[in-house]
Amino acid sequence: MMKTCPWICIVFHIILSFNLPTNGENILVFAPLPIKSHFGGFQALFRELAFRGYNVTVISFFPLDKPIKNYNEIVIPFNKSFETTIPPMIMTGRHFLTVIPLSWYFTVKRAYNVLSSTVLQEFIQNDDSKFDLVLVFTFGQSYCVTLGHKYNAPIINLNVLMLWQSNSKWIGEPSTYSYIPDARAGVTPKMSFTERIKNSIIGFLQLYPEDFIHLPKYKDIMDTFFKYPGWETRPSMEDMLKNVSLTLVNAHFSVGITRPYLPGTVEVGGLHIKEAKQLSGKFLEFIESAEHGVIYFSFGTIVNPVLLPKEKIQVFVNVFKKLKQKIMWKWKGEIPFNLSDNVMLREWYPQEDILGHTNIKLFITHGGLHSLEEASYNAKPLIGIPFFGDQHMNMRIVEEKGFGKMIDIQTINEESLLSSIIEVLENPKFKENSIRQSSLYKDQEMKPIDRAVYWVEYVIRHKGASHLKSKSVELNSIQYFLIDILVVFLISVAIILVTIYIVFITLKYTFIFKTKND
Missing domain, CATH: 1.20.5 (Single alpha-helices involved in coiled-coils or other helix-helix interfaces)
Incomplete structure (x- = not known):
C-alpha cells in the first residue's frame, strides 16, 4: 500500500495540473470597433488563453454568451451613432480611387463616436492594472498602440484580413505591388498591366499621402482620447507602430495568396473554425428532408439583403422557384413577395454546423473571409456575389482555384444566377476542387489556435520580440529603395x-x- 501511494500522489498532481491555471500573466485585449466579424475571428484565441490559465481582460462590444473563468469583460455600450447603414448597391459601386479615402473617413468618424464612450474613457484614464501583454486590432485602430506605453507591455497586432500597405510599412513587411495585391483592389496576384497600375496607386496612397493626410488625424485621436498618467512622455505614433512585437494575421495561403513574411508575422487564419455539431429541430428536419440537397445562402453580418433593390431580390425569389433543391436563406426583414415553399428564411443560422452537413450542396455567399475559410474547411462549392472590401479579390481567387463562380450584383439577372447555380451543382469539377481545397486547408503542422497561442506565449516569455523585426523599419524610403x-x-x-x-x-x-x- 505504501509503495502505491507515491504513484497515486503523482497521478493526482497531474490531474490537478490540467485543471488549475499554471500561468499568472495578465493580457489586455482592446477592441473598440463595433464590427462583429472582425472581433469574432479572434475571440476563440481570447477564450483559449483564458482556458489555459491566463487572466484575459477583453474590452469590446461583444460579450460572451456564457461567462468563462479568467475571461474578464468590459462591455462597451452600443448606441445608434455607431451604426453606419449603407445600401449594398452603393457599397459595391465605389470606384477604386475612393477606396482608401473612404476608409480614412470611416475609421476617423467611427473613432470619435466610439472612444468618447464613458466606459472607455474611465478605463483609459483611471485603470491602473498591470498587463504583461496588450493585443490590439489594426483595422482603423492604429492609435490603440499607445496602450503598450501606458502599461509598459509588448504589443501584438491582430490583423483581421491579409496585410495591406498601411500595416506592412510599420512592421517592415515587403509589399511589392507587382505580385502582392491590396485586398481592396479586387485583383489577384495574377495581375494584368492595368491591374498592376491600380494596385500600385492604392499602395502608393497608403505609403506616402496617408502619412501626411490621415496619420495626423490618428495622432489627434490618440492625444484627445488616450490621456492617462504619463501620456505626455509617450514616443511618437510612428515609433510605437514600429515597436510592435508580433502580428497575427487572419489569413492562410491556401485560402488567400502566397507571399513572403518576416518571422514577426504569423498566419493564423481559421481560429474561429470548429468541428460541426449535430443539428437538431427544424434545421435538421429541413436539411435531411431535401431529396436533392440544400443551398445555403448568407451575405454575412454587414450586408443585409433586404436592402437590395426589389428587382434584385425578385431575381433570387424567381430563381429559387425553379430549383429542385431547398434553400436556407439568411434574411432579416419583411418576407419577400411570392416566396416559394422550398425556401426557409431565418435571421440567424448556425453556419458552421450547417456547412458541416453532407446534404449542403452549395454555399451562396458575399465572399467574406470567414465564409471562405468555413467553406474551404467543409469542402463546399461556392457562388460569390461580392460587394466591397476584400470580397471581390476573395471570389476571384476562388474562381482561379476552381471551386466556385462569381456573379456581379450590378448585372445579375435570372439567367446568370440560374445558369451559375446549375453549373456549380452539376459540373463535378467544382466539388472535386472544393475537396482538394479542403485538403490543402486542413493540412497544417498545427491547428491555427495552437499556433496563435504559441506565439502569444513566445512574446510573453521573452517580454517582447524586437529580435523578430527587420532593420528595414529603421530605413527611410530613400535608403529602403x-x-x-x-x-x-x-x-x-x-x-x-x-x-x-x-x-x-x-x-x-x-x-x-x-x-x-x-
Whole structure:
C-alpha cells in the first residue's frame, strides 16, 4: 500500500495540473470597433488563453454568451451613432480611387463616436492594472498602440484580413505591388498591366499621402482620447507602430495568396473554425428532408439583403422557384413577395454546423473571409456575389482555384444566377476542387489556435520580440529603395563617362596638333 501511494500522489498532481491555471500573466485585449466579424475571428484565441490559465481582460462590444473563468469583460455600450447603414448597391459601386479615402473617413468618424464612450474613457484614464501583454486590432485602430506605453507591455497586432500597405510599412513587411495585391483592389496576384497600375496607386496612397493626410488625424485621436498618467512622455505614433512585437494575421495561403513574411508575422487564419455539431429541430428536419440537397445562402453580418433593390431580390425569389433543391436563406426583414415553399428564411443560422452537413450542396455567399475559410474547411462549392472590401479579390481567387463562380450584383439577372447555380451543382469539377481545397486547408503542422497561442506565449516569455523585426523599419524610403545608391552610381557613371570624353577629346586634339606640327 505504501509503495502505491507515491504513484497515486503523482497521478493526482497531474490531474490537478490540467485543471488549475499554471500561468499568472495578465493580457489586455482592446477592441473598440463595433464590427462583429472582425472581433469574432479572434475571440476563440481570447477564450483559449483564458482556458489555459491566463487572466484575459477583453474590452469590446461583444460579450460572451456564457461567462468563462479568467475571461474578464468590459462591455462597451452600443448606441445608434455607431451604426453606419449603407445600401449594398452603393457599397459595391465605389470606384477604386475612393477606396482608401473612404476608409480614412470611416475609421476617423467611427473613432470619435466610439472612444468618447464613458466606459472607455474611465478605463483609459483611471485603470491602473498591470498587463504583461496588450493585443490590439489594426483595422482603423492604429492609435490603440499607445496602450503598450501606458502599461509598459509588448504589443501584438491582430490583423483581421491579409496585410495591406498601411500595416506592412510599420512592421517592415515587403509589399511589392507587382505580385502582392491590396485586398481592396479586387485583383489577384495574377495581375494584368492595368491591374498592376491600380494596385500600385492604392499602395502608393497608403505609403506616402496617408502619412501626411490621415496619420495626423490618428495622432489627434490618440492625444484627445488616450490621456492617462504619463501620456505626455509617450514616443511618437510612428515609433510605437514600429515597436510592435508580433502580428497575427487572419489569413492562410491556401485560402488567400502566397507571399513572403518576416518571422514577426504569423498566419493564423481559421481560429474561429470548429468541428460541426449535430443539428437538431427544424434545421435538421429541413436539411435531411431535401431529396436533392440544400443551398445555403448568407451575405454575412454587414450586408443585409433586404436592402437590395426589389428587382434584385425578385431575381433570387424567381430563381429559387425553379430549383429542385431547398434553400436556407439568411434574411432579416419583411418576407419577400411570392416566396416559394422550398425556401426557409431565418435571421440567424448556425453556419458552421450547417456547412458541416453532407446534404449542403452549395454555399451562396458575399465572399467574406470567414465564409471562405468555413467553406474551404467543409469542402463546399461556392457562388460569390461580392460587394466591397476584400470580397471581390476573395471570389476571384476562388474562381482561379476552381471551386466556385462569381456573379456581379450590378448585372445579375435570372439567367446568370440560374445558369451559375446549375453549373456549380452539376459540373463535378467544382466539388472535386472544393475537396482538394479542403485538403490543402486542413493540412497544417498545427491547428491555427495552437499556433496563435504559441506565439502569444513566445512574446510573453521573452517580454517582447524586437529580435523578430527587420532593420528595414529603421530605413527611410530613400535608403529602403536604394535611391541614394542609385544616385551615387549614376553620378559615378556620369563622372567616368565625362572623364573618358575629356581624355578622348584631349588625346584627339593633341594628336591633331602634333600632326600639324609634323
